[in-house]
Amino acid sequence: MLEAKFYDTYHFCNVVKNVLYHSENYLGVLNDFHGDGRIYYRLSTFNKYSILHEFIEFIVHDVYYDQSSEAALEKKQKNQEVYQDIPIALNILRPSALPIELALEHHNMPHQSFEDFLDKQNKKFIECDIDDAYEFIHTLRETGVFHELIEHISKEVFHVVFQNRDLMKNFNILMANALEHEARSETPNEIKKIFSRPGILKRVAIPVWVRRAVFFRDRGRCVLCDKDLSGQVNLENKENYDHIVPLAMHGLNDISNIQLLCKECNQHEKRAKEAVTSDNYQSWYTY
Template sequence: MLNAKFYETYYFCNVIKNTLQDQFGLARVLNEFYGDGNVAYLIETFPKFSLFHKYLYFVIDRIYYENLNQLAENKSKRLPIEEALKFHSIAHISFQSYMEKNENKTEHYDDLIHNYMEDLNDAYEQLLTHTVEEVFYILFQNRDLLMEFNLMISGALEREDIKEIDTDLVTKRGRLKRGHIPKWVKRAVYFRDRGQCVLCNKDLSGIVSLDNKENYDHIVALAQYGFNDVTNIQLLCKECNQNEKKAGEAVTSNSYQKWYT
């Protein structure tokens, strides 16, 4: 169960959306996540801390530290991250107390800030992990955004030569092998997609018709360098899976059932 408080969560959601919409402008930053062979370390078969979780962690952590660099110029005695820690009732030492305790150990204010972050250690990790889970909770419902993310990461995989990786997860052609989809993935996707085919809205619950069979489809196909990740799976009927996905191109919909009419 996630005890969500949504402190700045929607701000981070918007930043994540913007990073996926401006991949060219942020190419240097994004390269730190998946470039220079890093994509090989992202290959797992349906980890619960998903590929998208890792991306959220990377971006949000970077935002926190970029904000600190800006604050270093103002020499503030109170940092915004303290407000977040306080809001989530995470025990921590205040930056002012930390400065008073360490002011004679360094001459540089920016060094104090970064040393303070290192000393926060478990408190910061707790805040970061919780924030990632809240952002994931919201954005996992946005299939179109998930498709953009998976297209980005599949493009990174295609550009890297990973055929030589000594792993059972990769084919000789440098694509990922099909992995068994765990029950927890199917349950998560079925719940998110409300038991309906996301392309034609056909009921797949077995209540209306026993003939309609649920298919769990990779949004970005493995043949197109897609990943075995919960964020790359959607619910389709058999017909849409066979016909609409025949070409292998990534496709989903932004059609969602309203909570009420």
């Protein structure tokens, strides 16, 4: 059971969407996630904390650091000066509270405030600089509360974006391209066993928990032809669990790369070995 707080969850969903649909604008950021061989050390075989979870965590982490940038801090300090004689405005705006603090408060996670942190350094908020903000975040990391927050938000964002198969396709194409690029170099010895050949992962049995999650997300219907695969209408219709980006195209063994197809669509529509899905969904709401 996920206790969703939905603090900035949809903002992060939008950031993830923008990065995946406009990846050419984020090449430097994305390289820090999967470039220079990093993709190899993110590969796993159907881990519950998937590579998509890791990607979301990476994005959320980057956003919180960006929100504590020098420009953002200077803007907050200016607000502190402007409203210093208007206590009610300061109480509403709370310029001395960093975004990461507000998120921790919303999630009821005990933590030291930035003002308390500065007080121990004999500094006032109006005097601090970006190094103080980053040192504060580093302190939160050391206590473990920073990671606890990022992981929880990542699970919430995953809960939302996993519903979007087209987004899943774009994410897995991005990861497949990274894996294809690295296939030109030597595969690290410690992970060679998961490959059938350079850049191509071995086919493995899809775990029950993955099949159940995908079956419920796709509402027991073939995502391409909408055939009912629940067994309640026709026992002849058998579900097939398909890699959106085929393994032969450097696809991953990751829950984000699996969708529900009928036998016929799996045999015919995927024959070209292309990344195929649909944006048709069985509605649970009647208008």
